[in-house]
Amino acid sequence: MTKPVQAINRYKADLRDMFFLLFEQFKLGELLGKGPFEAWGEEEVRTSVTEGYRFVREVLGPLNVVGDIEGCKIENGRVITPTGFKDAWEKLFAAGWKTMSISPEFGGAGSPFSVQIMLEELMSGANAAFNMYPGLAYGAAEVVAHFGTPEQKKIYVERMFGGKWGGTMCLTEPHAGSDVGSAKTSARKNVDGSYSIKGTKIYISGGDHDLAENVVHLVLARVDGAPAGTKGLTLFIVPRLRHDENGVLGKVNDVAVTALEHKMGINGSATCVLTFGDNDDCIGYPVGGDAKVNQGMPQMFVMMNAARISVGVQGLSVASAAYLNALEYAKERKQGASMTHWKDPTAPRVPIIEHADVRRMLLDMKGKVEGIRALALKLTHHQDQVTFYKGTDDAKAAYNQGQVDLLVPLMKAYGSDQGFRVCETAIQTYGGAGYTRDYPVEQYCRDAKIFSIYEGTNHIQSMDLVGRKLGQAGGANFQAYMGDVQKFVAANSEHATLGAEVKRLGTAAEALSGSAMRLLMWFQSGNVSMVPLSANRFLEMMSELTVGWLLLEQAVIAETALKSVDPQHPDTAFYQGKVQSAIFFARNTLPGVAFKAELLAMEDKSPADISDAAFATV
């Protein structure tokens, strides 16, 4: 007999930092109450984040460990989600936290995207596995909202955004993972205009579940006779249950969940093997109708930004939860004496936060978490400005869109890579306790690993950055980005207290520019084999530069604020913490950018040179 799992919340978040980012660093207030954000004021934003936080701690947080330990199972051909998930799903959609930034046209509240992303951090941090289900439904609904025919929009969009129906994204097949273009799932046109879908998809998140009355699959498949590769892929709407034109549900649609993966983490999220058309009775329709046959990849690309941002935020969210838990533990756990009388066995035992190396780990986590959160906000604030200026100031909208495109791979890859590392550091901070199930950090660490893999592995992200994004708009986006960094350096390199650190940022910026030139040269001189060997490193360098820049910008704001804040006020400690995060990052990470540029310039090809046999002779 297994005993029932105790559902207790361990999640906590740093709302003060969220409000700092929204209102002090990125000045969201300037966009509120006007144009597309007419209905939103600062108070609505603050109340939403605060209430959303209360919601996730009371409803989603307690189920995090339940989902981890119970996992999902298949009964009678259907997936059963962990105890409490269905109730949480209903409460979540009743509360409206998933429909915040959706246009009122589809039943949403039209909030700035940056506010939605803060709610995403809360939901995902409280329960990353649970949040997969509504997350996938949201992504799929967005595709239909964007590209669907009017009839498709009417049937699907509001139902899926509102949680009545779930949704999935079915790309991966056993032989087609990163190489999406080799997908074999087929689609044959029927006389009535529908298509018969046949094939197997694997690793499909939320591929089936008992949370909503229907599940709508978006399936990449190849229409008979279509070209090979990504050019021949079409995105099909394949509902689990068929329905009439009013959405009244009918018979099942020959989509079967044939197995569940047993995984390292996010155990509450069902990762399914799906077979379509085993009985030749699986019907689908192209998203956007027949005119959109073979347009599957371009459609996916439009939605990819949002999905990749979400995955980066998953990394952030779990890392932040791990950091704040480790911090709490470090203040309580007593071990060893203070450095000053470490040899005296009678000296009082001190909380481990007093040990220098524990402080180093804590500050390292703090800087990364806050830096990645700043990156998420920088990016989504650009997105909000696209929404805000579109149609009234197209040049501004275009600049902001360019920055979104450029920063997305950074958010996805750096957010997920460092998110995992922060979780690992959190375990180290705890010591043995962190390795046990008595504390939440081991689960955070297991949950976080997947973020660097799905939604395009992080190497795919780095190739997107160096192969597509650097040269996008003739390189203008990257130049504008470098211009923004340099402007900050020029304005602040003589700052009374932070000048030296800002100069380090300047050095790192120059190094990154140099590396970008080198990449360009490799492309032009036919030395392309160097590109994939250096792409991950370049992405990391650019992410570190960006995070360093944003943290220093925060520190400058904090230094100014400190001059007027009441020393009794907790904001004093908050702002001091901001300055320390930035200094630590500037001294311990930024100098590495120039060093990595040197490594990149070395043009080391040893991974290419070594023969397969030489890796190991076993």
Next chain:
Amino acid sequence: MKILVPLKRVADPDNANKVKVNAGKLVTTGLEWKPNPFDEYAVETALRLTENGTATKTRQGEVVVVTFGPKDSETTLRAMLGTGADRAIRVDTGDDQIDGDVVARALKALVEKEKPDLVLCGKQAVDGDSGQVGQQLAEYLGWPQATFAGSIESEGDKALLVGREVDGGTIKLRVELPAVVSVDLRIVAPKSVKSVHTPATHAYPEGVRFAALMAIMAAKKKPLAEVKLADLTSDAAPKIQYLDYELPPARKAGVKVKDVTELVTRLKTEAKVV
């Protein structure tokens, strides 16, 4: 039914360690504020009495929330409007120049103006723990009162059957409306409140409801009026003066006893409790 709920914001009890005392006064800068939990239960009770629990979007009656405080205490009122209250009133005061008696007298004037059928309040505020506003208000109004309600059943909105928690059980009192009722923790259990609009079988989720996003957005458009304290009571001078504040002494480490005999001995000789 029209219900008036007085509401107080209190320093977030989870952050109690941040409370500082300076020259005999509490330092309130940087405190995080929360609605007093018992007052939140009162708002939840008011909402349950004025709705059909299976279709909570329409309100069958009116819920008015009132607070006494400075401008920024309106955040607390807005939050309540977000959970479903219809209207809010802020009586403009500081956080600490009033006492329960001033509040009760001002509320009396407000009640005479608003004419609610019922005043629902929390049994006490968790900051000062005075626990007197409801009782004083009933006295000043000459209305029946029932305190520490753990259950309320509405009888045709003419009278309430109130289950009061007392030592060893529950006393049921019937109060005719208008009345003043103060509520205790158990009032927010799934079946503690029975309204005339909700099927008897309905069970609410435990606790107070969440503010839904759409309701938060709609709250901005709901009326929030400001009233001067002087317009409600000519005598706004508090009768209670706070002379000084002290933090409770830090708890001392416990001692381990060898066995039961020692425990009993020490309870007798040192603690003198047996």
